[in-house]
Amino acid sequence: MEQEMVLKKESNMVSNFKQTILKLTPSMKKDGVFKSLKNTGITLLSILLFLGLWQMGSKALYNKEANYRVEKALQERGEEAAAAERACIESGDSSCQPNTLPSPSQVWASLQSLIADHQVISADKAAFAEKMAVTNEKMISQGKDTIVYTGRASFVDIVLTSIKTVFAGFLLAMFIAVPIGIIIGLSPSLRSAFNWFIQIFKPVSPVVWYLLVFMIVKTLYIGDSSDNAFVISFISVGLCAMWATLVNTAMGVASVDKDYINVAKVLKLGTFQKVFKVILPSSLPLIFTGLRITLSVAWMVLIAIELLAQSQGLGLFVWEEFQNGANDSNSKIIVAMFVIGIIGFLLDRLMLAVQNMVSFNKNEMA
Amino acid sequence: MNTAQQSNQTYSENGIVYPSNIMLDLSNLKKVYPTPKGDYVVLEDLNLQILKEEFVTIIGHSGCGKTTMLSMIAGLNEISGGNISVLGNPVKGPGPDRGVIFQSPSLMPWMSALDNVLLGVNQVFPDATKAQRQDVAKYYLHKVGLEDAFHKKASELSQGMQQRVGIARAFAIKPKVLLLDEPFGMLDSLTRGELQDILIEIWNKEKITAVMITHDVDEAIFLADRVIMMTSGPKAKIGDILNIDFERPRTRKSVLENDDYYTYRKHLIDFLEH
Known part of the structure; x- marks a missing residue:
């Protein structure tokens, strides 16, 4: 019974507190939230727009180069070669891809491959350091230069x-x-x-x-x-x-x-x-x-x-x-x-x- | 009766000035600014003697050379001709024996109120202990009503509060002469009244010879023993001098209730509108 009273009092206090806060920050807070939401929205929208334009641009450049290659194959080596060239490009084979402005997804993939590459190299480095730890200690005690990792x-x-x-x-x-x-x-x-x-x-x-x-x-x-x-x-x-x-x-x-x-x-x-x-x-x-x-x-x-x-x-x-x-x-x-x-x-x-x-x-x- | 009034009376009644009573002596003062069209004479043949423990206000139209004169007394502006001497010693440059309260508070905005006052105190009392110097600075900040703002940055204070620090800084270095260049000109009238009261309260205690430029006729009468009226430039000089014979310490109320107040006021306004 008593406990209940206390709880009730507490929840009363909390709600009072909430009310005071709300009173203290009437429309100002709401406006601020709205404004920052609006700004974030605009930023996100502009990023999307940018990515869209980029995608379209890279697509257009890709097509231009692909068409040129097919055209060239057709003129120089005949229809069969042209069909083979188109098939090669469409298959995604890296040997015949047009080399132009990359699309956003390609860039994203490269970023991930660079990060993966970093993880491989740092694992390499750690392994190298472990392997060389004993040798390096000896080198130090003999006053010689230590062996350092010289990889990529x-x-x-x-x-x-x-x-x-x-x-x-x-x-x-x-x-x-x-x-x-x-x-x-x-x-x-x-x-x-x-x-x-x-x-x-x-x-x-x-x-x-x-x-x-x-x-x-x-x-x-x-x-x-x-x-x-x-x-x-x-x-x-x-x-x-x-x-x-x-x-x-x-x-x-x-x-x-x-x-x-x-x-x-x-x-x-x-x-x-x-x-x-x-x-x-x-x-x-x-x-x-x-x-x-x-x-x-x-x-x-x-x-x-x-x-x-x-x-x-x-x-x-x-x-x-x-x-x-x-x-x-x-x-x-x-x-x-x-x-x-x-x-x-x-x-x-x-x-x-x-x-x-x-x-x-x-x-x-x- | 204090000495200020005695000397003042000496001055006004017999016209005799005893040399030992003179704090500040300007004789044949001249200021010339060279311009491409020839020299521009701001002040010429300006003679003025200000007594020990006297409060003098200077009134005149804008651009007549009041500020030039004051900054020459401060040593911040070269003298083109004539002499200025403090207690018989010619002024050769600026120094802490002549404290200045500038029109803008001129506090170092990155320092606290206390540090701003200490900047001067440390310079003038190098032999005092750190605690003593702090005490002096705090005393004057207290006097101007800033006992709660010692450690506030000057840039965080209002214009009026900043000027209070300016007053504290000027009094804390214990100058022989206090020079005030329209110190309340940038303040609203309410704050101005407050600061006038603070200034006169400290001045009543310290009796530092004061020369103050003002545009405000009421301020000139309320604070001064004498009001100096300057003619308009070029070649400005002293046009008229008005002795204000109110008892000290004064209150705003007692001054306003005195019949002479309106005679003085009319005199000054007549001169300015002339």
Whole structure:
């Protein structure tokens, strides 16, 4: 009896609570849910539309090439050969498939095969490591180099190499561009001294930066057999991408609100205090805007540079697949394209989050 | 009777000023801005002596050079001719002996209210312990009614609250002269009244010589011992000076009830409309 009472009271309280919540959030919540549902719906719809257009486009291209082949066989080798060619194409035999823009399903299949391939390779690696564990321990105790797995890199390894390269390049850009930007931002005369330098080197293409870095690093590594592709590519990426940060940092430091500078003057803050307590915090939002641009530029030029530097990343992967010309090469290239796009998007979101964290005036940021 | 009133009377009754009573001395002050069409003279032959513990308001039309004059006193703007001296020492640049309350609160938005005040306090009292400096900053924040907002970021405070921090920051560095450049110009009239009360309350305790620019005739009378009226530029100078002989401490009510208030008000408005 008593227990029942308690239960009843409790359920009363719960329903009261629910009512209060409902009262507190009248139509606002409903509208919000509706709005987000609508937005998700629109996004899904546009994805479907995109896939549909893609499917239709690839189908049309496929037919065009197939018809051309059949036509060619007919003209060159007669009707029988043409019929055989058509039968071969329709049977799905890989030897005579038109090699054109892959359809979404082919790309999906390639993605899965790349993942499966990754699982095979990582199993291989684990087995290799187990087998070599004892030997490697001995090698370490004897002070020799350990034996490492030198097999084919899986798609995931390739992606990780690219991400590593881009971060190394980004850090290099940051460590060069931010301090220099601060220094030239502080001094108008240094700013004009550096201006020609920035204006000339900013528009230089990634390929040329790569060649420049290659010239220098090649000589520095002379006589050293170790692989310098990673070093060359991350330095090139850094040099290509640092300009946005350099310009933004200099601008941010140079355009600190005059009121803050006046406060610093009235309080007679020393140079150190002025820089670290007033100028830097107030230019942080612009510095981070620059860093965000730098990261996206770094990711964009990375592909071209990896290709040139033969660094085991996505750039080289795309190029090798293209040269390879295997039946699923085209769809693997498209997989890489999506992976590149999605990682680029995620990196940008990451930087945006950091940027919002350091910006002191939330209203100014959109 | 306090010394401010004594000196004020000395000034108004016999016209004699004792040098030891002068806090701020502007003599033959001139400001020229070079333009492509030739020099533009903002101020010329401006002479003004402001006494210790005096509160002076300056009123005049926009663009007449009030702010230029104030920023020259602050040392933020070069002097083109003449002299400005504080207690006989010529002004050579900005310094914490002349605290400034700017029109926009000019707080560092990424710092808390307390850190904003401490920025000045740390600079002026480098030998005090950390706890002592914190106490000074907290005392003034308390005085301006922000005892609950020590650790709020300046960007999270309303405009009025930010200006309160500005007042606390200026008083906390214990300046000899307080310069106020239309500090309440951007506030709504209700907030403005509140802040005037806060300002005058702290000022009654500290008696720091104050020079304040305002556009508001009532504000000028309520706060000041003397209202300086400036002529319109170019070549602006002092047009007229009005002594406000209300007792201190004043309340808004007592001022409004005083018959002289309306005479003063008419005087100022006549000058401005002239």
